[in-house]
Amino acid sequence: MAGVFSGSVLSSRALRDNFYLLETACPSGEPPRAGQFYMLRAWGTYPVLSRPLSVFDAPENRLVFLYKLLGEGTRLFSRLREGDPLTLQGPLGHGFPELGGNVALVGGGGGMAPLYLGAKQLKAAGTGRGGCRVELFLGFSGIPFLTGEFEAAADRLIVKTGGFITDEVDPGRYDHILACGPEAMMEALFAKCEAAGAGDRLHVSLESRMACGTGACFVCSRKTRGGNKKVCKDGPVFPAREVFGL
Numbered sequence: 001m002a003g004v005f006s007g008s009v010l011s012s013r014a015l016r017d018n019f020y021l022l023e024t025a026c027p028s029g030e031p032p033r034a035g036q037f038y039m040l041r042a043w044g045t046y047p048v049l050s051r052p053l054s055v056f057d058a059p060e061n062r063l064v065f066l067y068k069l070l071g072e073g074t075r076l077f078s079r080l081r082e083g084d085p086l087t088l089q090g091p092l093g094h095g096f097p098e099l100g101g102n103v104a105l106v107g108g109g110g111g112m113a114p115l116y117l118g119a120k121q122l123k124a125a126g127t128g129r130g131g132c133r134v135e136l137f138l139g140f141s142g143i144p145f146l147t148g149e150f151e152a153a154a155d156r157l158i159v160k161t162g163g164f165i166t167d168e169v170d171p172g173r174y175d176h177i178l179a180c181g182p183e184a185m186m187e188a189l190f191a192k193c194e195a196a197g198a199g200d201r202l203h204v205s206l207e208s209r210m211a212c213g214t215g216a217c218f219v220c221s222r223k224t225r226g227g228n229k230k231v232c233k234d235g236p237v238f239p240a241r242e243v244f245g246l
Contacts, residue, residue: 004088012077018070032055037091051073056113092213093236104171136153171193199240208222215232215234
């Protein structure tokens with residue numbers, strides 16, 4: 001069950017291109033699945049809303065978040081220092097499905113955040129199901145970062161700076177494909193998968209503005225083939241055909 005926890009900052013460091021890595025201490029609770037998120041706040045009354053952050057890693061009693069500085073909330077996160085308190089609510093939403101076989105993880109921009117934990121969990125779960133081969137495709141607009149960590153988590157890492165990381169993906173080679181990043185990137189990947197007869201192999205993690213994170217409001221409502229769905233509660237991970245095959 002998701003809960004609300006009082007946590008504290010263990011470390012916060014700037015990477016490149018306004019990306020930050022935030023590590024927090026958090027009481028034991030339900031371990032998150034890759035693709036799930038937490039609502040975080042490190043302030044009193046303003047900003048009014050907490051901010052949703054995908055889980056980058058989840059060592060025991062710790063949570064690590066990779067995020068990009070985009071607005072007031074993330075600006076305040078970037079100022080946090082060791083020992084600062086914060087509140088975490090989660091894990092929320094539905095994460096990536098449990099899979100086996102050959103799996104491609106495709107990410108760009110802030111969409112890289114859940115793929116590190118995704119690669120680790122797929123590899124760990126695949127051990128008991130005859131194995132899982134994970135290939136990571138990451139697109140950067142500037143100088144790449146955290147490539148050593150991503151490379152250690154996967155069987156193969158493909159990095160592209162500039163251009164379209166989707167150009168590097170051959171859908172026919174994989175049993176499953178998981179993607180997170182700019183919507184245009186995921187739509188292009190879905191079109192490529194459909195053309196290869198692999199549209200049903202793709203799951204995507206949607207990014208959306210959120211208010212509550214629990215489905216109580218309709219801020220993140222999204223039209224799908226099954227009607228309007230809430231990204232926070234029904235997602236954020238969906239079969240790509242459900243959201244792009246309208």
